[in-house]
Structures are given as structure tokens and as C-alpha cells.
Amino acid sequence: DAGVIQSPRHEVTEMGQEVTLRCKPISGHNSLFWYRQTMMRGLELLIYFNNNVPIDDSGMPEDRFSAKMPNASFSTLKIQPSEPRDSAVYFCASSPVAGGVGNEQFFGPGTRLTVL
Amino acid sequence: KNQVEQSPQSLIILEGKNCTLQCNYTVSPFSNLRWYKQDTGRGPVSLTIMTFSENTKSNGRYTATLDADTKQSSLHITASQLSDSASYICVVSPNTGNQFYFGTGTSLTVIP
Numbered sequence: 001d002a003g004v005i006q007s008p009r010h011e012v013t014e015m016g017q018e019v020t021l022r023c024k025p026i027s028g029h030n031s032l033f034w035y036r037q038t039m040m041r042g043l044e045l046l047i048y049f050n051n052n053v054p055i056d057d058s059g060m061p062e063d064r065f066s067a068k069m070p071n072a073s074f075s076t077l078k079i080q081p082s083e084p085r086d087s088a089v090y091f092c093a094s095s096p097v098a099g100g101v102g103n104e105q106f107f108g109p110g111t112r113l114t115v116l
Numbered sequence: 117k118n119q120v121e122q123s124p125q126s127l128i129i130l131e132g133k134n135c136t137l138q139c140n141y142t143v144s145p146f147s148n149l150r151w152y153k154q155d156t157g158r159g160p161v162s163l164t165i166m167t168f169s170e171n172t173k174s175n176g177r178y179t180a181t182l183d184a185d186t187k188q189s190s191l192h193i194t195a196s197q198l199s200d201s202a203s204y205i206c207v208v209s210p211n212t213g214n215q216f217y218f219g220t221g222t223s224l225t226v227i228p
Contacts, residue, residue: 004159041220042205042218042219042220042221043160043205043218044218045216045218091159091160093159104150104162104165105162107158107159107160107161108159109157109158109159110157110158110159
């Protein structure tokens, strides 16, 4: 298996622009997680899905952030409009077991976002 | 307040030496604690997971210990190798709700 696939790997954009990050989870996995990582705050859980349904989005920082999972093999994280403080590495992870955040998660390589 | 604190923040050791990383948490009620290794430019990879009843668990040269009474965990690396250079992140899950708590990690550098 190719593991969790994220695209793009790097994104540089200007403040105010819309940014869309994409994730393909490991086939057969039932849970998908979006994280943000910065030097100051470490890893933060933004949102997670079980069987394509959003379960907990309390970590989404603002209404500018939205996430969708239209099917079991694809998810997007959108930031509109983007701001410089959104600059971070965004990770997607998937887990073979639905229902809990404590199960092992398999992380993608991340998308490094820079907002100028 | 649920928190996870790791120490030291960074560590440099010589290849072949042992080291121990610490994780203290206040998360309650406790469900499990996981150690992740994150290589530079990569996503985290799970090393070990420990539940309330487990005191120690090994994964090759990595050995994690857990003291649920004092809410402390350690990750011991034996005979370090250059490839051990990475960030090590402690993650604690409560047994209620859908949240979990990340430490900010320990950055380990192994030098020849």
C-alpha cells in the first residue's frame, strides 16, 4: 500500500487566497484525521471523520477552515481566505478502526503551507 | 486542565549511547499513551501504545514505561543510531470524549 497520500507537498500562496489541501487515506481505513503542526503549538487535531462523517471539528480554528470527505478515499481541507498565521505543516492521518481517537493512526507526509 | 509535557525539549547524544525521554501528563481519566517518532519532513509514526494496566512495552531498541499513579511515562532508547535522530512525541488519550492531547515533543540528535 502507498500509505496516506497528501497533495500538494508544498504550497505557497498570498494572503486572502483560497487554499485546498487533499488527502487520500489508506484503502480500507475507516477514520481520517486532519492535523496542523507548528513549532509553537506542536501537533493540533483539527477535525476527524468516521466512515466519512465528521465527528469532532472542535479543533478547527475559525470559520475560514472547512473540511469535507465526500467518499471513503478522499478528503479536503480548505482555508478561505488564508492568512499568514495559517502557515504550518498540515498532516492527514487515517486509522483502520472507526470510533476513537486513541487507535493507531498512519500519517501522510504532510503539506507545508506558507501564506505570504 | 488536561496537559502533556515532555522533557527535555532537545537532546544531543553520541552514537551508541542510551537516552531517556520523559512525558508527564495530567489527562484524566486515562485511557492510553502512545509514543510517536517523527523524522524531519515526515509524518509521525507510532512506536508504542500503553494502556492503564501496562508498565512497560518494547519495540526493538525502544522501551516505553508507564506509571499511571504518578502519570509519568518514559521512552528509553538503547544503543542509539544516527537514524534515531528525530522528534519524539507523547500522545495521551482519555477514556471519555473524542479528544486527545499531544506533547510538544523532544528533538533528539544522534551524532557520530
